[in-house]
Each structure stands twice: as structure tokens, then as C-alpha cells.
Amino acid sequence: MSALLAIENLSLEFRTRSGIVRALENVSLQLPEGGSLGLVGESGSGKSVLSFAVLGIQDAAATVTGGTIRFADKDLLADAGSAMKNMRGRELAMIFQNPRVALNPIRQVGQQIEDVLRRHTALRGAAARARAIECLADVRIPDPERRYTAYPFELSGGMCQRVMIAIALACKPRLLIADEPTTGLDVTTQAAIMRLIRDLGHEKGMATLLITHDLGLARDFCDRLAVMHAGHIVESGATETLFRAPAHPYTAQLVRATPVGQDKLENLASIPGNLPDLRRSDLPPCRFSERCELRGDACATALPSVDVSTGHLVACHHPQLRTRP
């Protein structure tokens, strides 16, 4: 099976005044056509940086220092020129958190959809407008003709997120990157937005990369998960496997920190420590080792990649191979 998106050993650095931040190191992940992958991890673990690098919209201070990103058998990093520009927004699209500020505040939402259509399709004038209204209807926005002329400040957060999805899906992309799409929304709206993304993904055979710190959300939504910690992917595998038998101590702690069903607050474990400072020159090979209760001498040596089972990879010297009761 050839993956739609295949990232191999990607490393990325930020050059800042206070030193080099090694934001991503040897990151590899794969996403098949039509699949859904959850990229989970705490804030600052590099999830968004990774997704921006895929789209080629990373900060000017960021440099890719190694690895490849392949999308539909095209090398995105080598094609950083016009090929990438034409794919961005058409074959790969992205939606963001806080939809109310992620839309142009002084442009009608319909026109913002049309901007994308005009950029990537031959549609113009009335045809573009009709298609934009169709896009609004696609994301289940009631009365799309009237909403076409609305400005973001006239819409609720949930509506704005629907508009953003409409913009992202206007050109029927093959991959949708959803970066914390429900952050800043009401709980009830969150569920509706996630259902919408899933349904549209199924309808259009679109692959989804969901970036979230909410493990529960990722569990409901994704076939597979990749767990990020401090710029490393520490574990990846099928969602249920990771939940039932997390092999990496970090994943295990994340799972214990995630409420399931009627869990009480006191039953949830918190993860001690913080992400290490990625500017340090003495970062250990395993960036989790300083927070890890299983740390041993081996942890100071190069990080292994252990095949726990088919499609279940873990980067740890002490993988927990027992099943969680």
C-alpha cells in the first residue's frame, strides 16, 4: 500500500536569537489515502510545526535539515517552488483553531471561498459564486445564499469553523490537516464539527490528519495515532492498540491522564515534569528520559525503533509489552 502522505526522518530547526531550537528530529509517519491519523501530544511538542512543514508555510526562521515529505509520490520539499504552491489549498488543505480569528475579519465569507476557487480553478464570476454557495451548503450551513455575504464577526464560532472547512474543502483536497479544529468552540459545537469533518472525509474519500492534545477526541475520530513528545514521534499504531497496550511510557501516562466514561478527576494521573528546552545542546537521545520513571543506562544511547506488532512502532529502550488491564 503506497501512502498518500509519507514523512521520512524529517528534522527541522528554528534559528532564534537565543539559539537553535531542534523542533523536529527524525520524524516519520504515513497516512494512507482516505485514512485518518491523529497526531497527539502536549502543547509545544511540535505537532503544528510538523503540519506547517507539510504545507510549506512554516516560519521564515525554520529550516528543514533533513528527511523527506512525499505526498502522492511527489517530493514536497524538493518541489518547494510552483508545484507546491499549486497543491497547497487544492490537494492539501488545512483548518485551524480559533476559527473566529482565522478568517479575514473584513471580507465576506463567500468571497473568501471564492478567493480560493479563483486561485485554483477556472471558475469566475457567477459560476464561482454559485460554487462558493455550494461549498457553504456542503458544510451544512443553513441558508447559504444569505450567509455568503456575512462577515466572520456576524457568525458564531461554530459557523466560522464550518466556513473554514468550506474554504479548505472548496477544491476537494485529498488530505485535510485539522489543527486543533475544536479549540475555542463550545462542547456541543465541538462534537458537531468533528462529525462534520468525519462525514465529509468519508463522502469525499479524503484523508485526515487530526492534530490535537485531546486523546479522547483522537480516539473517537482516528484509525491510527502518532504520539509526539518534544519533536519526536515516540509511538505510532492503531488507535485501539495504543489505548489498550501503550508501549511507550509517555503514551501510557497520556492514556492514564485521559478521562474515559465516568472517570473521576482523582482517578486521572498527571504527567510530571515539562517538555525539555529544545535549545539545549545536551539533549539526551530520548527526550522523554528526564521525565521517565523507567529510565535506565540504555536511555543515553541512540533511540531504537521497536516493532511491537504489525504497524505498531515505539521509540523506547524499555517498551512496556504487557497489556493494560
Next chain:
Amino acid sequence: MLTTILKRLLGAIPNLIGVIVVTFLLTRALPGDPAAFFAGASGTAEAVEEIRKKLGLDKSLPEQFIVYVRDLASGDWGFSHATGQPVLTELTTRLPASLELTLAGLFLAVIVAIPLGILAATRPGSWIDHLCRGIATAGVSLPTFFTGLLLAYIFYFLLGWAPPPLGRLDPYLSAPPTVTGFYLIDSLIARDFEVFIGALKQLILPTITLALFVLAPLARMTRASMLGVLSADFIRTARASGLAPTTVLFAYAFRNALLPVMTTLGMVFSFLLGSNVLVEKVFAWPGIGSFAIEALVASDYAPVQGFVLSMALLYVLLNLTIDIAYGFVDPRMRVDG
């Protein structure tokens, strides 16, 4: 939109009343006795008294005020005792000269400052950013009369490229028939291109002088505002949608960055109108500022009152224009609060 304009105009009425009262009181509070001034050094006490009676200065303040307001309303803004002309006539002939100069200066400043600010914002730390900062610092720190004199010295006296800094038009040319009072426009209407070129030549140096001065706040504000907008979330969305960099820069970023720039523009405009007195002096420009200063020195009430009042009217109009322009740029401003 029309009701908004009407509301704003109505809202300006209290301002105008305030301005009328304040100018009236202020001119009365000025030191110097106009009656004595006009009677001259050789004037006898009776002559001074007679002039005072003629000017209505012997009446009580409230009475003087009522007379003043009644005259204003009937279009009689008094006489300039220095020139013997009705104040209204003086103002209507001199205001276009000042406005033409101010608008030309602003126009030049805008077409230089805004691209400069945008370029500086898109390339922070580059040579163009440093250039922007350098020009801005120089523009603010050099007083207008100094740059004016310097420019006249270099381009008229040393190089001889510019015409003598003596007013709006070469003395050998006659002013175009008055339509708008702006020589550039009137000469075009009259299809008199010789006068157009002549007027343009006279305008260049004072325009550059004024533009240099207002360049700084405009360029800095454009840069700061663009920098803020370019790091906004919706710009990232636009880039993620693959929109062309020019679309992102102009249709998305610049329009959003425009509001603070417009506010600054309004501020420097009103600031310029009153304060280009010095530039008018340097270039012998027959504008409203030099007129007001001369009147003030001569304790000539009526022109000073007329000047302040017409400035107040202009400010009100200016603010109204800017408010309306806000509404065009930002839909959030259209909602009547």
C-alpha cells in the same frame, strides 16, 4: 449609510457651538487694544473711542457675542482691518492655496510612505527597513522651516532647478479662472497647460517640505500595522489556502492594516493644515496660515475668529470623511452603535 452621515453631521453641531464661543472669548482675552492699534500712534483719545464704538467694542461681552453670532449666520464674518477685505473673501481665496499645498504634501507622503512601510514590514531588518527608519527619523527631527529653507537654498539658489520661492505662480503668468481655487485643477479645466506646469513647479518644493515631515508617522504606522496583521491567524489561513503572495499582501493584509494608517492620515492632515504657517512663510505662499498669523500679530479679531472657525469646520468635515472611509474599509464599523 446616509443616516450615518446625517447623524455625524448633527453630532458636530455642539462642537461648532463650542468653537464659536471659545474663539469669541479667546480673541477678547488677547492682549492689545484693537481700537488703539487702528487709531495708530498719532490717534487721539477721541479717535480711539470713536473706533471702539464703530467696532462695537464698547458694548458688553454678551451683547458683542450676540452681534457676532448674528453676523456669522448672515455670512458676515467681519472685515480684516489690515487688508480691508471681508474675512470671508480672504478665507475663500486663501484656503484653497493652503489646501492645495497640504493635499499635495499628503499625497506625496502617502505614495512614498505606504509602499515604504509595506516593504519594510515584509522584510524586517533589511536595508529597506533601515531606510524607512532613517527617513522617518530625519523627517521628524528636521523642522519644516529648516527643510524648506534648505530645499530652496539647494534647488533654487545653488542649482537653479526650482523657480524662486515666491508664491503659487510665476508673476508673469496669470492665475486660471477660479473654479475650485486649486491652480492645478483650474488650469486643467481652462486647458492652460503653461499655467499648470508653472503652478506645479511652484508647488514642488513646499510639497516636498511638507511631505518629508508627515512621511515619518505614516511610514512607521504602515510598517507597524502591517507587521501586526501579517502575523495574524487569518494570514496563515490565506497562505495555507495557497493564495498568491500578492493577494495575501494586498487583499488580505493591507486592507486590514489600513485602519490605523487612516487614523494617522487624518491626524497629520489636521495637524498640517494649521501648522504649515512656517512653510507658507518660507515660500511666500498666500495661504490661510500666514494670513492668520499676521492678523493675530495685529490684534485683528475678525480674521483670527474666521480662521479658527474655518479650521474647526474643516476638522469636522475631515473626521466625518474618515469615519465614512472606515465604514468602507471595515464592515465592523458600519454597525451603528
